[in-house]
Every structure is written in structure tokens, then in C-alpha cells.
Amino acid sequence: SxxxxxxxxxxxxxxxxxxxxxxxxxxxxxxxxxxxxxxxALDAALQSCKASGNLDPRKRGMCSGPLPTKGLVGFLSGKSTGGKWEDEYLGVDATVHGAATKFTNGVTFSGAGAGAEWPVGKLGQNQPYYSANNKFALAATVTIHAVPEEDGTPLLGVRMKDAANTVLFGLSYTKDKKWKAKLDNADAEEHAEAWENDKTYQVALQMDTDD
Structure with missing residues (x-):
């Protein structure tokens, strides 16, 4: 009431x-x-990619055109302080590891081990994203600025909260400028399409237990 x-x-x-x-x-x-x-307000701003209330998503680099928000429960953009990358939807914040520099609509990671962890499954029984146990999509806008020295540098992925840090699935990039996709215990599969330095990509991973 x-x-x-x-x-x-x-x-x-x-x-x-x-x-x-x-x-x-x-x-x-x-x-x-x-x-x-x-x-x-955030839904309205992203759906139209126009100012809504006190939020102007274009000025903050959150969109370049209308974005679908149905089912959207988390959004990481330009709000980061120290080791915390804040969720625009006020849910679970990401933890930043290693060398990182904040910019208008995201974070630049530098060096081995640098990256962010979005700990959506570490809250015990009180899970804000319970539906992620069965079905979800994870999308990111990324730019690779340097060729890695080793193969299989992780870019985006999902790990289980277990002793082995089991990788459910993930996307990585190689020193030969190839993409590699990994699913569960299978070997990573290399894709023919090459990536380019300083080019912006939109990548997405999806899990659906009904598949």
C-alpha cells in the first residue's frame, strides 16, 4: 500500500x-x-537517445541512436570511481581490477590482469538478477588499442562462482588478430574474421537454457 x-x-x-x-x-x-x-527516466532517454529529465545520454556517450530497453537490468557507462564502476540502473556495481582510466562513457584498461568483474552472482540467496540463472544477454562496446603478446586474451565472458572459476562461455582475442569463442569445457574456437586496432566493435554473448 x-x-x-x-x-x-x-x-x-x-x-x-x-x-x-x-x-x-x-x-x-x-x-x-x-x-x-x-x-x-533512463529507459526513456535510451529508447529515444534524447534528453530525459536531467539526463542527456548523447552528451554522456551512452548511445548514438535509440536503444531497446525491454529486459535491460544493468548498464555500465561513464560512472566510475576508484575500484567501482557504477551501474546506471542502481543495481550491482562492477569491480575494477588493475590499471584503468575513466573516460566519458566507459573505462580504458591497460596491462595484464586489468578488467572489470560484474559480480551479479555473489549475493547469496538475495539475487537481484535471478533470471540470469536461465537466460540473459551480455553486450558491450569495445575498442582494442594494442596487439596482445599472448593468445587468448579475455574480452568478455561469464564465469561460475565455484572453486575452479569455470568459464561458461567467453570471447577472447589473439596476437594474430583473430577472435576466439569458448563454450563450457570445449576448446576455444577461432573465427576467420580479424579484428583491427582502434576500431570500435559491439559484441554480445547470450545464454538460453532452452537452446
Whole structure:
């Protein structure tokens, strides 16, 4: 209701047992309404690629044309401070590792081990992106500025939260300027199309357990 908000969630009560717990969120209603307004404004701005409210996505380099937002739950762009890359949708922030430089609509990574981790599966039972267990798409706009010294430099991918850091699938690039795609335990497959230095690419990975 307008006066009271209660959330019911699953909580681990023992080694192999879970129970239900609830928390009153009435005092957080104003913040929740503010977040929903932010989502609405961001959706409108990206869908039209025009200013909406206080947000001008073109000036921030977030789009060059209309973007679909149906099902969009996270967006990393130019908000980064120190080791944190903020989610524009106010969800899970990414963690930046290694040498990184902020620019208008993203981050430039330099050197071995540099990159970002979006820890969407590290929140225990309280998963904000529960649907990602079955189906999701991960897209990025990337530019490669230098040829790597080693083959198979990771570009974009998804790992399991397990002891082996199992790679579900991923895309990498080689010193021969080739793309490599890897799926689960299979060997990485090299693709004939070559990549070019300082050229911008839009890449996407999709998982659908129904496939």
C-alpha cells in the first residue's frame, strides 16, 4: 500500500535448510520511488537517445541512436570511481581490477590482469538478477588499442562462482588478430574474421537454457 511495504525473502537458517523472513521497508519508500523514477527516466532517454529529465545520454556517450530497453537490468557507462564502476540502473556495481582510466562513457584498461568483474552472482540467496540463472544477454562496446603478446586474451565472458572459476562461455582475442569463442569445457574456437586496432566493435554473448 501507500503507507506500508513489506518484503518477504528466503534466508539460510542452517547448513542445508532455509526459512522465510520479512522486513518492513516503509521507511525506504521514498528511496524506492526515487529509484523507480530514475529507471523510468533512463529507459526513456535510451529508447529515444534524447534528453530525459536531467539526463542527456548523447552528451554522456551512452548511445548514438535509440536503444531497446525491454529486459535491460544493468548498464555500465561513464560512472566510475576508484575500484567501482557504477551501474546506471542502481543495481550491482562492477569491480575494477588493475590499471584503468575513466573516460566519458566507459573505462580504458591497460596491462595484464586489468578488467572489470560484474559480480551479479555473489549475493547469496538475495539475487537481484535471478533470471540470469536461465537466460540473459551480455553486450558491450569495445575498442582494442594494442596487439596482445599472448593468445587468448579475455574480452568478455561469464564465469561460475565455484572453486575452479569455470568459464561458461567467453570471447577472447589473439596476437594474430583473430577472435576466439569458448563454450563450457570445449576448446576455444577461432573465427576467420580479424579484428583491427582502434576500431570500435559491439559484441554480445547470450545464454538460453532452452537452446
Amino acid at each position: 501507500d503507507k506500508e511495504l513489506i518484503i518477504l525473502y528466503e534466508k539460510k537458517t542452517g547448513e542445508d535448510s532455509y526459512g522465510l523472513a520479512y522486513v518492513r521497508l516503509t521507511t525506504q519508500l521514498d528511496r524506492i520511488k526515487e529509484v523507480v523514477r530514475s529507471w523510468t
